Amino acid sequence: MKKVLMLVLSGLAVSIAASAWAEGGNAEAGKTKSATCAACHGADGNSVNPEWPKLAGQHPSYILKQLMNFKNDERVNPSMTPMAKPLSDADMADLAAYFSSQVAKAGEADQSKVTLGEQIYKGGNNATGVAACAACHGPNGAGNPAANFPAINGQHAAYTKLQLNAFRKGERANDAGKMMRNIAAGMTDAEIEAVAEYIAGLQK
Structure with missing residues (x-):
């Protein structure tokens, strides 16, 4: 601890x-x-x-x-x-x-995957101990600059998926207190893909 x-x-x-x-x-x-x-x-x-x-x-x-x-x-x-x-x-x-200072262009989500993505993003997965993404990144994905949690709304689904997989494998390890590594470790491939798609469609 x-x-x-x-x-x-x-x-x-x-x-x-x-x-x-x-x-x-x-x-x-x-x-x-x-x-x-x-x-x-x-x-x-x-x-x-x-x-x-x-x-x-x-x-x-x-x-x-x-x-x-x-x-x-x-x-x-x-x-x-x-x-x-x-x-x-x-x-x-x-x-x-x-x-x-630049304006981010809106992303587009695969609508066939956003139901699961929204569920994980907003509520996590209690059965596997996966925390809700919204707890740190906010309900609309705007992040928290004071805590240095990034804005993720509208981010490319492919990029988000790559990063979640990198955290899950421990290939990316620059997260404070292993927060992202611990969360990603409990996510399934389907959950990662769904969350990535949901995030792509989030707007400020």
């Missing part, structure tokens, strides 16, 4: 630092610096490839934390890690400020 508490407090400290840096970011400078990001994430942060995340409208502190994690090898991805390595603190803050 003590170890979990320390992990959560450590994550909170990183979140506070990220928030402070992100608030000092310059969106105009970030727009210029985002040219290399546009190939994957789109010029306005709305990626075309569904396996690459939309960054538009995301909380700046969350974007900054992910960039910091890629730079420090706390989150590893063959495409993002080398992109983040040369970034300075100012670069990361500026990019976070720019992408957070």
